Amino acid sequence: MMIDILYFASVKERMGIAGESVDIEQSITGEGLIDILSDKGEPWLSVLSDSRLLVAINQEMASLEDGIVEGDEVAFFPPVTGG
Amino acid sequence: MMIDILYFASVKERMGIAGESVDIEQSITGEGLIDILSDKGEPWLSVLSDSRLLVAINQEMASLEDGIVEGDEVAFFPPVTGG
């Protein structure tokens, strides 16, 4: 199944891309998705291992333990600094 | 010695005057001044016996126990309701 992934701010800059699609075999958690992406090596490996990394699923703040299913929009980004 | 007294809002309306000067023999407290004024009868007697009456001495909030000396400006008024 295909998952759309978006990157923002410093995560996007370090990644060098604004987003990508990945094909995965079954439902996974955010943590699981990070593992799959990290297998591709750098920059995924270091950027996604940042302990302050945040994840949103379908435009809602989520935890890395939350499940991701087909068609979900997943975003990874650093802590927010608006306002 | 002469003391200038001012009245505001409902106190002024009930008193029918915006202020007056009284000649007293020696320094007194706000409480003492009220006693002297109340001796004049109505409306002083009832208006100045209101337990919520406030007093300012020289344009600062004061207590009825504070002393009043020659040349002081004394004001009596109800609880404030600005803002």
Add this chain to the structure above:
Amino acid sequence: MRISIKVQTKIFDAASEANTLRSGIALTGALVEFTGFVRDVSEGSQVSAMYLEHYPGMTEKSLHNIAEQAISRWQVFGVSVIHRVGRLGPAEPIVYVAVIGEHRREAFEACEFIMDFLKKDAPFWKKEWNEKDEAQWVAAKESDESAVARW
């Protein structure tokens, strides 16, 4: 430190007031503004007009003193207070308090502090007219007396 206190009959322009307060203060990160209005409805009946009496001289001293206390207590750079007096119509602004500072938390607290003490200590008195043109002095609220306890 900038303190501006105005007691006036005419309506005020909050935007220009805030701009004046901020001008030239490089660290201004936060502006908190409070505006109080004449309500159209008071205790169930329509308010047709309001009159604000005050104690000229003491009013300005009292507001200045409250602003100074806020500045000494919080890290804020400037305070502006405008309070109207005289006759006001329904929905018109009565009072405006603006506070600028580096951080929002302090600006919020200073602004609330000023309003709480203004309501308790500044010599203003409101008289309201209802739709039958009956006038009455507005009674002081217990809650205004107790609001200052937290500071």
Add this chain to the structure above:
Amino acid sequence: MRISIKVQTKIFDAASEANTLRSGIALTGALVEFTGFVRDVSEGSQVSAMYLEHYPGMTEKSLHNIAEQAISRWQVFGVSVIHRVGRLGPAEPIVYVAVIGEHRREAFEACEFIMDFLKKDAPFWKKEWNEKDEAQWVAAKESDESAVARW
């Protein structure tokens, strides 16, 4: 209940925003407004410009959700939030939050609540340029994380 959420590049007019929010609500006694600005100075060095990135779609949802929470929690009648994105110059306004209600205390609290959660949950990221034209992403503050604990 009125909720207005705007995410925009252009500068905003707080006065007209507040007027729109108030229009037709007879019981509006209190208006509390917060405006956040780009500081000219950040951590000791001059800020020459700022860029605000955001997550289109999620940003609006997140702000709407925060406004709804404030309205369900306090007796307030309306909330307006404007957040700018894109390139901003020093001293320009970034964010504006206005809350109207019958009483000041609730309007103050709702406004602070919205700012606290906006800083923690709304997907905006600031990048600053110093006078040497070096860019860096602004780091999140621990205090913004902990500010929401009190609600």
